Amino acid sequence: MPNTVNTKVYAGRIKEKKIVMKSSSGGAFTAISDYFIERGDAVIAAVYEYDNYNLNYKIIQSKSDRDKAIGSKYMQSRVGNIYNEAYYWLKQNVDKKILFVGMGCQADGFRKFCEMKKIRDRVYIVDIVCHGMPSAKLWKEYAEYIENKYKGKIKYLTFKDKRNGWKNPSALVEIEGKEIMIKDYVNVFYSGCALRPYCYKCKYATIVRKTDLTIGDFWHIEETIPEFFEPEGTSLFLIHTEYGVELFNHIKQRLFYKKSDIKQCWQYNLERPTEKPKEREKFWNDYRRGGIFLIVKKYGLNSLFAKIKYRINKISRK
Ligand SMILES: Cc1cc2nc3c(=O)[nH]c(=O)nc-3n(C[C@H](O)[C@H](O)[C@H](O)COP(=O)(O)OP(=O)(O)OC[C@H]3O[C@@H](n4cnc5c(N)ncnc54)[C@H](O)[C@@H]3O)c2cc1C
Incomplete structure (x- = not known):
């Protein structure tokens, strides 16, 4: 099981501009998932299905399939049976690892499942800063x-x-x-x-988390780190564990990045859940x-x- 570290903060952007343009923030998801796919490991992420309008978690092993997961989707994603599928995939692929990328609640559910099934050493868990998911x-x-x-x-x-x-x-x-x-x-x-009712009580709207790494938008960077601002968007990286440190070290050559801190990256949903509107x-x-x-x-x-x-x-x- 990876040990936790004091939260480390980075601002970063994948070096290929055309990927930044396709991504919601600075392309953190593509940079991280590339590393797993290139090694023959698997990535689990939510993919939108045009024929049934659903956003379902999938096990992904190629860049072309991974590209289908790029971009924020403002709707509730479905975990379905993906935790069990991950477990059986790891059983069948004994020398491989899995990267899970999902919203805070789903990623933490996966972490608990992995600890219970004693597969935590073989998974890297990345969660996404979240305003809340609509129905x-x-x-x-x-x-x-x-x-x-x-x-x-x-x-x-x-x-x-x-x-x-x-x-x-x-x-x-x-x-x-x-x-x-x-x-x-x-x-x-x-x-x-x-938003779903439990989003207003979300306990993952915080900086310190139990996943390995959190990614999101680096809000207000034009004010806090103006020399690193780019109009196409920048990703926020919050590193929580030794696995997160290892992951960031492996991918950092794919990024333009800058060390930052908790103050510079502050945004509302890193402190508290979205308030339930009166109406x-x-x-x-x-x-x-x-x-x-x-x-x-x-x-x-x-x-x-x-x-x-x-x-x-x-x-x-x-
Ligand atoms: C509903 C929602 C609310 C968000 N709110 C905030 C916020 O308040 N503050 C903030 O900093 N960032 C927020 N984000 C995150 C941000 O918009 C980017 O998704 C994130 O920074 C990743 O961007 P990227 O450039 O690394 O890669 P991208 O390629 O844009 O990210 C794609 C990744 O997001 C996953 N994804 C997209 N939509 C969903 C979904 N509905 N459920 C599960 N996984 C999904 C994909 O499967 C893939 O793993 C939110 C995202 C979503 C989907």
């Missing part, structure tokens, strides 16, 4: 609503297209070769109302009343103008 059902209904509206299937999905920079990302889908913005869904996500109950009552259509109309239009427009529409419908 998978809501995403599925939204995706179906968009497909009906634009008469076609979603072929591509990104919640963080960085063509206008990391600070001004676009969320979009591709249907029949056309790009369709899905800002209304992202606004619903950022309203905080759609959450109303949100779900609205959903039960009017489904996804009402939700995106009411909570997806973020600007004051949109809110006023919504209210006027509402009054004029009475």
Whole structure:
């Protein structure tokens, strides 16, 4: 079992710019997973399935499959039977290791499972800083609503297209070769109302964790380490154990990186879970009343103008 270390903090970006552009932050996930795939080890990560709208954990052994996991997906991912699958994979591949990358709650569940099954020495566990995950059902209904509206299937999905920079990302889908913005869904996500109930009590919204390494966005880097700022985004690395130190040492030649500290990388969800909005109950009552259509109309239009427009529409419908 890896020993814990005093938390070490780094800011980093994978050296290939085109990978930074595809990734949500600075490409930490690709840099770490490359190292495992190149050695013939396995990676476990959540992959979005376009045919059933689900985000399922998979065992991945090639870069082309790994690329399907790149990018943040603002929906609940499904762990399914992946812990057991990892156990049997390790049993069948006795000289191999596994990298698990997932949200704090899922990664810590995997850590406990590995300790119980006595396989902790053969797994490296990376968790992701998290604002909270919205209901998978809501995403599925939204995706179906968009497909009906634009008469076609979603072929591509990104919640963080960085063509206008990391600070001004676009969320979009591709249907029949056309790009369709899905800002209304992202606004619903950022309203905080759609998160799973346990996200508001999340005990992983903290700096010190029991995984080997935590990755996330390096927020406010333009103010705290301006000389290392790049508009395309930078990853945060929080190292918690000897395995995390070993991992970072193996991958650091793939990165531009800089040592940092807990103060420089501070962000809300490293201190406490997202607060439960006062209007959450109303949100779900609205959903039960009017489904996804009402939700995106009411909570997806973020600007004051949109809110006023919504209210006027509402009054004029009475
Ligand atoms: C719902 C959500 C909320 C987030 N909130 C914050 C936040 O508040 N602060 C912050 O610093 N960072 C947050 N992040 C993390 C950040 O957006 C990046 O995902 C992270 O920094 C990794 O980026 P990357 O550039 O290394 O690689 P990327 O290639 O962009 O990361 C892909 C990795 O994320 C995994 N992943 C994507 N979506 C999910 C999901 N829903 N469930 C499980 N795994 C998933 C993929 O399987 C893969 O392992 C959040 C991510 C998600 C999905």
